[in-house]
Amino acid sequence: MELQHRLARQMIDVAVSKALEDMKGNTKRSIRNLIDLGMLFSKSENSKRFFSAAQKVIANPQNPYPSLAARMISDVDNDTIKKAGLNLGYDSLVYGAQKLRKKQEDLGLTFPWLLIFDISETSPVMFRKLEHCIREGQELGIYSYVICPHERGDISAVCEIAKRFDESLFILKGYPAFISEQIAETIGKIHNIVVSVQVADTDPDCATAGEAFRLLKRNRCLYGFHVCYNEDTVNRVTAPAYIHSAIGFGNLFGAYIAENNASDAVRDAVHAFACRERGESGQPLITLDWYRDIQDIGEQIFSGAGQTEAPLAKRVYCEYIKARDMLTKSLLEILRGVQSCAGM
Numbered sequence: 001m002e003l004q005h006r007l008a009r010q011m012i013d014v015a016v017s018k019a020l021e022d023m024k025g026n027t028k029r030s031i032r033n034l035i036d037l038g039m040l041f042s043k044s045e046n047s048k049r050f051f052s053a054a055q056k057v058i059a060n061p062q063n064p065y066p067s068l069a070a071r072m073i074s075d076v077d078n079d080t081i082k083k084a085g086l087n088l089g090y091d092s093l094v095y096g097a098q099k100l101r102k103k104q105e106d107l108g109l110t111f112p113w114l115l116i117f118d119i120s121e122t123s124p125v126m127f128r129k130l131e132h133c134i135r136e137g138q139e140l141g142i143y144s145y146v147i148c149p150h151e152r153g154d155i156s157a158v159c160e161i162a163k164r165f166d167e168s169l170f171i172l173k174g175y176p177a178f179i180s181e182q183i184a185e186t187i188g189k190i191h192n193i194v195v196s197v198q199v200a201d202t203d204p205d206c207a208t209a210g211e212a213f214r215l216l217k218r219n220r221c222l223y224g225f226h227v228c229y230n231e232d233t234v235n236r237v238t239a240p241a242y243i244h245s246a247i248g249f250g251n252l253f254g255a256y257i258a259e260n261n262a263s264d265a266v267r268d269a270v271h272a273f274a275c276r277e278r279g280e281s282g283q284p285l286i287t288l289d290w291y292r293d294i295q296d297i298g299e300q301i302f303s304g305a306g307q308t309e310a311p312l313a314k315r316v317y318c319e320y321i322k323a324r325d326m327l328t329k330s331l332l333e334i335l336r337g338v339q340s341c342a343g344m
Contacts, residue, residue: 029064050197068284077220083191087169092143097301099141117145136331146171152178176212188219195223201233204246213249224253253286
């Protein structure tokens with residue numbers, strides 16, 4: 001398995017490198033080639049359905065993805081595009097998913113494909129525990145991590161950890177004030193980090209967010225935004241002007257996070273909006289309904305592999321894993337505890 005993984009990863013690496021170079025001349029054709037490559041390496045029916053749908057989207061001459069890809073190639077370090085795509089698309093959703101399904105069968109537990117860590121307390125000991133937890137996660141088959149720092153200084157420690165896990169994807173989810181020139185420069189040199197900047201519901205062009213986007217773009221980082229919404233703000237954050245402003249600042253994705261008081265009707269409306277905006281007639285921005293999309297991916301990974309994971313997914317993805325929990329527990333113990341609570 002490990003040898004097959006290494007060979008497959010090397011083949012995909014070479015193919016993606018060529019596709020990125022070709023995109024500078026013929027973006028549409030290169031995207032088609034990448035989708036065909038994904039279909040070739042698809043092992044599950046779910047993966048095949050995804051790439052089949054992608055083929056239909058890209059066949060529409062008005063689809064937004066050539067424009068998105070051209071922006072990405074121009075603005076983002078190509079090594080970051082390749083590494084982030086490889087770590088998410090192959091290591092996490094193909095190779096990692098296979099490992100997770102096997103672990104689920106062996107241990108009788110349900111596992112999330114992505115972990116979110118809330119660094120509410122910082123110390124050198126805590127970051128060593130975080131590193132150990134990620135190593136344990138990789139052994140299980142988890143290769144995608146969202147890190148939520150609460151202090152600007154935490155980002156440097158997270159960057160050092162990311163360097164040691166070259167095949168994992170790290171999404172830094174934080175406030176715009178955390179992005180300084182030095183931090184943006186550091187992130188730009190680490191190719192398995194994606195940044196999500198929290199923006200206001202009034203306009204992504206607030207003073208601090210706009211400066212953060214400029215610094216990230218100057219250092220050729222891969223970045224996007226996330227915004228919280230409820231009944232009072234949903235129309236503002238889904239308005240065309242809001243999306244166009246975000247695109248103008250170089251954002252490649254936008255994640256929408258429901259506040260606790262958001263009704264089911266509003267959540268459903270945002271989900272429909274996200275699907276429409278990233279569809280064949282949408283905008284050159286990957287729009288995400290944060291909680292529902294990551295849960296849907298988990299359900300697709302584990303469909304037909306045993307019990308439903310919805311209660312576990314809701315707790316892991318919506319409540320986050322507090323960093324302090326890792327000081328006394330292994331990752332497996334944390335997930336066992338979460339699953340136990342989810343079944344109550």
